[in-house]
Amino acid sequence: MLEIDHVSSGYGDVRVLHRVALSVEEGEIVSIVGANGAGKTTLIRTIMGTLPATAGEVRFRGERLSGLPPHAVARRGMAQVMEGRRLFPHMSVEENLLVGGDILRDPARSRRLLDWVYGMFPRLRERRRQLARSFSGGEQQMLAIGRALMTAPRLLLLDEPSIGLAPVVVKEIFARIPDINAEGVTILLVEQDVRRSLKLSARGYVIEQGRVVLNGTSAELLANDGLKAAYLGQ
Amino acid sequence: MSSTITQALLNGIASGAIYGLIALGLSLQFGVMKIINFAHGSFLMIAMYLALWGCRHLGLHPLAVIPLVMAALYVVGHVTQRWLIEPIYRKEATREPIGVLIFTTGLWIFLDNLFLVLAGPDFQSPPGDWPNEVVMVGDLIFTYPQVAGFIVASAVTLLLVTFLRGTRIGRMIRATGQDREAASVLGIDSAAVYQVSFALGLAVLGVAGSLLLTIVPVDPFIGDSYGIRAFVVVVLGGIGSVGGAFWGGILVGIIESMGAQFMPVTYSEAMIFAIFLGVLYFRPAGLFGLEEA
Numbered sequence A: 001m002l003e004i005d006h007v008s009s010g011y012g013d014v015r016v017l018h019r020v021a022l023s024v025e026e027g028e029i030v031s032i033v034g035a036n037g038a039g040k041t042t043l044i045r046t047i048m049g050t051l052p053a054t055a056g057e058v059r060f061r062g063e064r065l066s067g068l069p070p071h072a073v074a075r076r077g078m079a080q081v082m083e084g085r086r087l088f089p090h091m092s093v094e095e096n097l098l099v100g101g102d103i104l105r106d107p108a109r110s111r112r113l114l115d116w117v118y119g120m121f122p123r124l125r126e127r128r129r130q131l132a133r134s135f136s137g138g139e140q141q142m143l144a145i146g147r148a149l150m151t152a153p154r155l156l157l158l159d160e161p162s163i164g165l166a167p168v169v170v171k172e173i174f175a176r177i178p179d180i181n182a183e184g185v186t187i188l189l190v191e192q193d194v195r196r197s198l199k200l201s202a203r204g205y206v207i208e209q210g211r212v213v214l215n216g217t218s219a220e221l222l223a224n225d226g227l228k229a230a231y232l233g234q
Numbered sequence B: 001m002s003s004t005i006t007q008a009l010l011n012g013i014a015s016g017a018i019y020g021l022i023a024l025g026l027s028l029q030f031g032v033m034k035i036i037n038f039a040h041g042s043f044l045m046i047a048m049y050l051a052l053w054g055c056r057h058l059g060l061h062p063l064a065v066i067p068l069v070m071a072a073l074y075v076v077g078h079v080t081q082r083w084l085i086e087p088i089y090r091k092e093a094t095r096e097p098i099g100v101l102i103f104t105t106g107l108w109i110f111l112d113n114l115f116l117v118l119a120g121p122d123f124q125s126p127p128g129d130w131p132n133e134v135v136m137v138g139d140l141i142f143t144y145p146q147v148a149g150f151i152v153a154s155a156v157t158l159l160l161v162t163f164l165r166g167t168r169i170g171r172m173i174r175a176t177g178q179d180r181e182a183a184s185v186l187g188i189d190s191a192a193v194y195q196v197s198f199a200l201g202l203a204v205l206g207v208a209g210s211l212l213l214t215i216v217p218v219d220p221f222i223g224d225s226y227g228i229r230a231f232v233v234v235v236l237g238g239i240g241s242v243g244g245a246f247w248g249g250i251l252v253g254i255i256e257s258m259g260a261q262f263m264p265v266t267y268s269e270a271m272i273f274a275i276f277l278g279v280l281y282f283r284p285a286g287l288f289g290l291e292e293a
Ligand SMILES: Nc1ncnc2c1ncn2[C@@H]1O[C@H](COP(=O)(O)OP(=O)(O)OP(=O)(O)O)[C@@H](O)[C@H]1O
Pocket: A011, A014, A016, A034, A035, A036, A037, A038, A039, A040, A041, A042, A043, A083, A160, A192
C-alpha cells in the first residue's frame, strides 16, 4: 500500500533522512521507532508531502506521490495525526472533527464518520461543544485522531500519540488502535514508546540518525539485544 | 443626555459601522494568511471610483452600485492573490512573508499614483440629491447615507460572520487561519483558501467603498487616511477577529464624533492613535477578547 523507496529529505541544506526504505502492506499495523531527533517526524512529513523528498520516491496505492502537496495526498486517502496534536484552538470539538470531514463534500458520510468517532471516544461526544484548547492532553490526542479519521483514510500516520500523556491515558488511546485497524484502516505508528508500539504491531523499523538500522517482526525486534540495550533499558 | 450628545453618539455609531466594514477585509486577510496588506486603502479608493463610475455612467443609484462594485472587487482580490501575492508567498513559505509586506506597500503607492493619472486630483461625488435627504426622529436628524450605511454595514458584517461560522467553506477558512499545516494534511488546499479569503476581504471592501462614497467624496489619496484608520480599527478589535473589527470601528467612530464635541479634530485624532498604541502595548489581542476569524 505504501512504499518508501530510498527517500532522502531534510530542511534547507541539512539532510535529515538518508535513503530510507520501508513498506506497509494493506491492513497492517507497522511501527517506526527511534530516539529523539532520529527523523521520524521528518519521515512522516515527507510521506505526506509537507516536505519534498530530495531523492527517491514515495508510492501510495500504486501511485507516485512525488511533488504532490499534502492536501492532494490527503485526498488520496492518507491522514496524518500530527506530533503535538495541532488542534484548531478556537473551534469546538465537533467543529474540529467536521473540518476533517469537509473534503469529503458528503454531509451524510461525515455524519456517519462522526458517529463512528464518537462511538470510539465517547468523551468527545460528551464535550462536543467545548473549545478544543480547554481539553486535557489525552482528550486532545483523542480529538486529533478522531479528526484524522473523519477524512475516511485508508492509511493513518500516527506521530507519537503517547507523547506527554500519563500511562493510563496512553493505554486507553492505544487500545483504540486495533479497533481502528479492524475497520480497514492501515496504520503506520511512529513512537518513542518502543515496547508499547511493537506489542501492537506485527512489524517494525528502527530509525537512527535518519537511517533505517533494523527491521523485522515485532517479536524479533523485542528480542534484539541492541534494541533492548538502547530503547528498552535492559 | 442632551440631544446634541445623543446625536453625536449616534452619528459616531453610523460612521463607525462603515469604518468597521472597511477594516473587516483587512482583519480577515490577516487572520487567515498572516499577511499585512498595506494596499488596503488603495483598494478602497478603487472601490469608490468604481462606485462613482457606476453612478455617473450607468446612471445607478448610489446603493444600487453595491453588488457591482462588490463583484468587481472580488475579482480584483482573486487576481491579486493568485497572480501577485501567491508567487511571492510561495517563495518565502519557510520564513515570515516580508516580501508580501514590501510588495503591498509598493502596490499602494503605485495604485494611488495610477489613479492620480487616470482620474485627476479632484474630489468627486456621485450626482443626485439622495445623500442630502434626511430623516427626523424627534430632535435627531440623520441623513439617508447614514441610515443606509449603518444598516448595510451591520448586515454585511453579520453575513460574513455567519458565513465563516456556519458553512463548510467558512470552516475551512478558519481552520487554515488557525493552523495551516494541520488544515492541509486534512485535505484543505491553503492556496485556494487564500484566494477566497483575499477576494472575500476585497468584496466586503467594495461594499464599504460604495457606502463611503455617499458620505465623503473620492480622490486618489482617500485610501491613505481611511486605510490607516482601518489598521487602528483592526488592532482595537483584535487582529484577525472579524466581529472585533466591527466593534473597533464603532469605537473609533464614537471617539471621533464625541471628541468633536469637546475638542479640536486634531486632538481626537491624536487620542485615537494614543488608544491604538496603548492597546498594542497593553492588550495586543484587542479590546473585545473575541476569537480569531
Ligand atoms: N523545521 C526544522 N528545521 C530544521 N531542522 C529540523 C526541523 N525539524 C526538525 N529538524 C531536525 O531534523 C532532525 C530530525 O527531527 P525530527 O523531528 O524528524 O525527529 P523525531 O524523530 O521526530 O524526534 P522526536 O521524537 O523528538 O519527535 C533533528 O535533528 C531536528 O533538529
